[in-house]
Amino acid sequence: MLYSAVLPQTTPFRHGHRLQFPRTQSKIRSYYYQNRFPPRTRPFLPHFLTKYPSGYRKSLLGSSSFDSSAPPSFYDDDGDDFDVELGRLLALLPEEMRRRVSEHPELHQLIEVVMDLGRKPLARFPSGDFVLSDLPIMTEDIQHATSQVGDFMIDNRAGISRTLHRISAIRNRKGAIIGLTCRVGRAISGSANLLRDLVQDGSSLLLIGPPGVGKTTIIREVARMLANDYKKRVMIVDTSNEIGGDGDIPHAGIGSARRMQVPNSDMQHKVLIEAVENHMPQVIVIDEISTKLEAMAASTIAQRGIQLVATAHGVTIENLIMNPALEMLVGGIQSVTLGDEEASRRGVQKTVLERKGPSTFMCGVEIISKTQLRVHRCLESTVDAILSGRFPNVEVRKMDYLKLSETAERELFIYSSFDKANEIIVEDAQDMSNEMTSLDAFSSEVPPNMGVDCWEERTPLRLFVYGILEASVTQAIKQLKLNDAAIELTENISEADALLALQSKLKKNSRIQAAVKSHNTPIYVTKTSSLVHITKGIRALMTDLKDGLKDFEPVDEMKLSEKLDALEEARIAIEQVVIPKGESIELLPRPSNVMSLQMDLIQKYQLEAERIGRESDVRLLILPHRSRMDEEGKISERDSATGELDDFVSANGDPNGSLYIVDRLPLLPD
């Protein structure tokens, strides 16, 4: 039964009011679910407050009416505690909003409620935003909500006692709260099962992912798993009380793991060290490492042999390598100048980037979505591979939630899947009660080196379309009967795998030409925007890129490495020679697009540079003061920014270059 269907049987769902629920019905449901699902595999059940004595129910409806004589932990594995906790978040909302959100079919997947003064309130669901009221939010609505939550700390976050919800405030310049983001927190049994083998091994794990992808939820479950299932002494350093929930008694979702609160986020690194020195933990769990000090503290802890499980914001391991505050987590990066002999033996530039030392973490996990992860079992090897322009070994692990019936019950199913040389192996969906069997099978079947294919195979081809209607492209994709996920249209040229453009339009846009040139993106042009030509173009690019992926991608990776190398060279030259010594310095010869990147960096330091040398020997000379560029420098810069398509074709039009001509249409006017 849906939560919304339960609500009409209750009295108005307001702060301080008791909810009524027919006892007989609850007994039937409890019996049904307890027999249907083994512990820890039961879904979140919509029956509301079924097993609490009525006096206790009242205490769950708002922090101000919280009854301290209530049992220390009301959370158990039945899942219905989530309904209680969701109720406490919804109690922050005015009645009309509460009713509308309660009637939403995705109530149990609710992510956040957003209330901004003078605007219509929104509920965020996985399927998108839903307007909760036609009336704008008023000051009283915000006051009503904030009066029921704990104190807002320096990070502008507050919680609701004994729940996992996070209430974040937006303030005006005078400090008054004018907006709230109310994030629903959940303890999800099974959410870390894809990592169970690594957790059990004692590996230190670094989880990275963008905001809201589910990092905290996974890390909370890892803490519980380690403490309860593997009987480890686990200490959580809980910077915003998000892992263990608000209040002094931690949420039952962390099991028997202990939790240290952090007075303010600047103190996180100190509390980390204190945790080790005072409480003899075997495992430390920490959410959101974001500063150099925190990264240093984490690396100190790892050196003491403590299993560390942590999260950081970022999308891929590469993002960490590029982040000066966090690069230490992966061992730190340094620029090394090789001797001529060594450079030619390795076939690389004289200056290369290398990992400085051991990584703080054994494994890295990129969280792609709530159901998909990429595991780098050996983070050090991944970093070394990225720095040297190779593809890292990576395991793709997937989990799926399947809807079982129209009653919106959910049961967790698990897939273990990976790709091996274009072959996709997906094990049968299994009931969670069999999850360990599934995982064991998975772990033993994962080949030690899965290489590039497993990474690339699942990534859709990102296409930047120029001068052609997106609707036509979508229609062409349909005509070709391609998988929906095979092509993704992107508006960001730098992340595109290919460009599909109308020839006449592309010729007129030198900015796009320069951009694709600097990213080395293959171009496909059509002479007309007819569906026939577009379809031909897409077929050609799919075939080329599929066939050429292996030859093509490593080249791009090499290019990335060269860019990193060149930028690091420029940075070191500026910071160690030009600025402190006031001397000019020549960089190594580089391709023109890489020099443009170096030039951007130099300008960020408010310095200027000249291009010197000829042909293959062109390089930048960084000047110690602001000076006018000589004519040669100006001309080269202008050329790269506004170069004609003709130049571009002559530079890239060879069969091994990045220019592809659809249906052999000539690019230049006949």
Ligand SMILES: Nc1ncnc2c1ncn2[C@@H]1O[C@H](COP(=O)(O)OP(=O)(O)OP(=O)(O)O)[C@@H](O)[C@H]1O
């Ligand atoms: N496996 C899951 N199934 C359903 N909902 C989930 C799952 N994992 C997380 N969520 C929900 O998604 C939202 C975001 O999760 P969470 O706070 O863990 O993300 P996060 O990556 O830590 O975010 P941030 O970086 O902003 O702190 C929450 O409402 C959470 O309850």
